[in-house]
Amino acid sequence: MILSSSLPGCTIERVFRHTDHLVVIAHGRRCHGRCPTCGTPSSAVHSRYDRRPADLPSMGQPVTLRLRIRRFYCHHPACRRRTFAEPLPRLIPPRARRTRRLAQAQTRIGLAVGGEAGARLTGHLGMQTSPDTILRLVHRLPLPRANAPRAVGIDDWAIRKGRSYGTLLVDLERRCPIDLLPDRSGATVAAWLRRHPSIQIVARDRSTEYARAATAGAPAALQVADRWHLLLNLRQVLERWLGRVHGRLRQLPPLASGDGRQPGERPRAYRRSAAEIAVSLDSRARRLAAYEDVRRRHLAGETLLAIGRATGLARATVRKYAQAESFPERAIRRPNPSRLDPYLAHLEQRMAEGCENAMALWREIRRQGFAGTHRQVHRFVAERRTARKWLSQPASTSTEAIRPSPIASPKQLAWILVQPLATLQPRAAADLARIRQDPEAARIADLARRFTMLVRACGLGGDRPADPASELDRWLLETRNCGVAALETFAAGLAQDGAAVRAALTTSWSNAQAEGQISRLKMLKRTMYGRASFALLRSRILIAA
Structure with missing residues (x-):
């Protein structure tokens, strides 16, 4: 039942159901109106007419109001109006097709899920509207006025990745975004900082553009480099160096303590077919030709950018080939954990007894709980059965003949070098011990571990050094002469x-905090299929905060 108090300023006459929605007939309670131009009250009725605005749903049903609006005479001699409509400011604005409360509900839905998704949702909730209407309601909302910030975080975000970027500013004390800038240039950021003289702390990544902007826009503020980016930059440097010397490190022999494999783990992946090996060798030949071409051009004095344009290779690939001491072979793939691993001992025992029937072996381990298919057992048996006809191949055509024992890739080794020793898995610890046989690698591993321990100790608040600045100075002195x-x-x-x-x-x-808000901004942008304008994104990220 709808009460008269649910329609501010109105009295309900009747409620009835019309097809698929409810109709509420009501009229204004006041006996007079006030002219919106001159403010003169009047009770002289000129005429009446009906307004049919949409309202919030009732019991899951859409609601349409039929408001009987009176038109009054304005008798003030100096007023240019002759008549005016009865105002209902608490319920509905002039000339609006929806009540204020319905517009507010649709606006909040638009802020939460966007235009297209909001239109679909409002249709299910009994207050159907179009995506464009929802976006217009969002655009009409005024942006919040932020308090004077004292500590801000600055980070960039991709409007169109690889083409255009913007800047997000976050209040680190209130933990919310305070502005969105249309580009990431130092001039734009510096101008924004000048308009906020209360800023005392500027947290940023390692970008030199933001560093110059902070110096120019807030020269008295303390700039703070982000600790996560310090570790990221170190790992990127290690990865580039490891890519250059990886061929040398691959020649190092594994230590006698083993390769870090868990008990029962397969020593290598399943043998590939002849067709797969041929494809791999063909791919290696193409990469080798590209490597030799890049090295020849680099030694001739061509720039990396010119080499990339001439060869069509990515800039990172050109840099890797130009700086590598030898051809960077792809890391040998190590076997991932398999469903077959718990049953390897049983399979080996049965094959030693002379059973080479893959289907029979599969049925045996299936009764023991194996959930995989018979193909896994077929591949395992095919490598070990007495007659290897379809898998037999000369050793000279196998990729194992031209590759040394497996070692982690440069990217994986760089990750190992920046991890605490106590958290390393046995295989990672074995790879670390193996590359430490190289004097240069051992020296770099020690430097990398000292730096990561220093940053992590300061960030996590653990065993913080007594004087981190002095420890950093000593590390910089050693590293700049390494x-x-x-x-x-x-x-x-x-x-x-x-x-x-x-x-x-x-x-x-x-x-x-800025990194977290960037993730939220990406989520909002993707929910709008990447078609949202900068103004709409700015409204959603700032108002919803």
Whole structure:
């Protein structure tokens, strides 16, 4: 039942159902109206007419109001109006097709899920409207006025990845975004910082553009480099160096303690077919030709950008080939955990007894709980049965003949070097011990571990060094004279940004909140299929916060 109090300023006359919605007939309670131009009250009725705005649903049913609106005379001699409609400001604005409360509900839905998804949702909730209407309601909302921020985080976000980028600014104390800028140029960020003189802390990534912007826009503010980006940059440097020397590290022999395999784990992946090996060798030949072409051009003095344009290779691939000491072979794939692993001992025993029937073996282990298909057992048996006809191949055509024992890829090794020793899996620890046989690798591994321990200790609040700044200075001095160009360049960059790096190690400020808000912004952009305008994204990210 609908009460008269549910329609502010109106009296309900009747409620009835019409096809698939409810109709509420009502009229204004006041006996007079006030002219919106001159403010003169009047009770002289000129005429009446009906307005049919949509309202919030009732009991899951759409509701349409039939408001009987009176038109009054305005008798003020100086007023240009002769008549005016009865106002109902608490219920519905002039000339509106929906009540204020319905518009507010649709606006909140638009802020939460966007236009298209919001239109689908409102249709199910009994307040159907179009996507364009929802977006217009969102655009009409005024942006919130943020309090004067003291600590801000700055990060960039992709409007169109690889083409255009913007800047997100986050209030680190209130933990919410405070503005969205249409680009990531230093001039735009510096101008924004000048308009907010209350800023004392600026947390940012390692971008030199943002560093210059913070210096120009807020010269008195303390700049803080993000600790996560410090570790990321170190891992990227290690990966580039490992890509250059990976061929040398692959020649190092495994230690006698083993390769870190778990008990019962397969020593290698299943043997591939002759067709798969032929495809692999053909791919290697193409990569080798591209490597030799890049090396020849690089030694001739061509720039990496020119080589990339001439060969069509990605810039990262050109850099990897140009800096590599030898052809960077692809890492040998190690076997992932398999459903067959718990049953390997039984299969080996049965094959030693002379049973080479794959289907019979599959039925046996299936009774023991094996949930895989018979194909896995067929591949296992095919490598070990006495007559290997279809898998037999000369050793010279196998990729194993030209590859040394497996070792982790440069990307995996870089990740191993920045992890705490106590958290390493046996296989990762074996790879680390293996590459430490190389003196240069051992030296770099020690430097990398010291830096990561310093950053993590300062970030997690654990066993923080008594003087992190002095420890950083000692590390920079050793690293800038370590003899490895990539690491020396990294240390020089840290020294150039020394104040922000020291602030990262000695204060608790971090740019992590900005990274989290970037993830939220990406989610909002993707829910709108990447077609949202900058103004709409700005409204959603700031108002919904």
